[in-house]
Amino acid sequence: MTSTANDRLFLTDYFARLQEANALGDSLMDKVAATRDAFTAAKEAGGKVAIVGNGGSAGIAAHIAIDLAKNGRVPAVCFNDAAQITCLANDYGFENWLAHAVRMNLRKGDVLVAISSSGKSPNILNAVGAARDLGLSVVTLSGFLPDNPLRALGDINFWADSRAYNIVETVHQFWLMSVIDLIIGKAEYAAS
Template sequence: MEWNSWLDDYYARYQAAIFDPAIRGSLEAFHALCLDVRANGRKLMFAGNGASASIASHGAVDFTKQAKVRGVDFNEPNLITAYSNDFGFENFMAKAVEHHGDAGDGLVLISVSGRSQNAVNAARTARERGIKVVSFTGAKADNPLREVSDIAFWCDSKAYNIVECTHMIWLTTVVDMLVGKAEYSVS
C-alpha cells in the first residue's frame, strides 16, 4: 500500500471536518452558554456512550479545572448500572438529568450517530426542564439528537475516529476560549 497518498486523504478528512468555517458559530454560541452557566453558578452535565463517554468525562474535568465552569458527567459505572437496571438503558441519561439537572444548567451530549436513544431521551428531558442542550454528532446530518439540540455540532463524516477526535478538538477549543489562550498552566 502507498501510505503517503492514504495519509494525505486521511488528514484531509480531518482538515475538512475540524476547520469547517460553519462551526465557528456553534463554538461562539457554546462559549456564550458557558459564560452564562459560570456567571450564574450553574453547571454543565456531560454524557455519551463508548468512546464518547470518555470524551464527555474529559470535558467535564477540563471545563471544571481549566475553564472554571462546573462540570459533571454521567459515566460513573454505579450510576449507569443502577439507573439502567431501574429505568432501562434508554432512559438512564434522562433520569440522571431529571435527578441532577436544574434550570439554567447545560447538557452536553456526545454521540457519533446522533441516534442513541438514551442521549435523545436525555435531550428531551433537559429541554422540558429549561436546560440548554449542546450536542456533538456525526454521520448523517438529519439525526434526532441534532434536531432536539439548542447548539448542534455536526461532523460531516461517517468515520468514527475522525468524528470522535473532531468532537474532542471542538470541545477543548471552547475550554481554551473560556481560558482566553491556548497555552497556560494546568496546575
C-alpha cells in the same frame, strides 16, 4: 519498518478527511462562541454543565468535564460512574438511565452537552428530552448523516461531516477543547 506507498495513500486521505471535517468557517466560529457563552452563563447563574455520551463519546465527556471545571473554572460533570449507570439502567432501562440522571442532577440554568457520533443513540436522545422538559440549554455534537435526529434537538448543534468514528470523535473533542480555551482566552497555559 517504514511506511509503504499504500500507507502513504491511506494516511494522506485520512488526514485530509480530518481537516475537511474540522474546516473552520463562520458557522463553526459562531457555534464555539455561543457554546462558550452558554457555559459561562450557566456558571454566572450558579449552574453547571453536564456532558454525556456513550463509549468513546463518554470518554470525551469525562475529559471535557474535568478540563472545563479545572482549567475553564466552569462547574462541570459527566454521568460516567459505573454504579450510577448500572443502578439506573437496571431500574429504568438503558434507553432511559441518562434521562433519569438528568432529572436527578440538573436544574434550570444548567447546560446539557449531548455527544453521539451517529446522533441516533436512544439514551442520548432521551436525555435531551429530559433536559428540554427541565428547560435546560442543550448543545449537541453529532456526525455521520446530516439528518440524524440529535442534530435538530439542541440550541446549538455541532455536526461533523464524516462517517468515520475516529474522525467524528476527534473533531468533537477538538471543538469542545476550543470552547474551553476560548473561555480561558489562550491556547497555551500551565496545566496546574
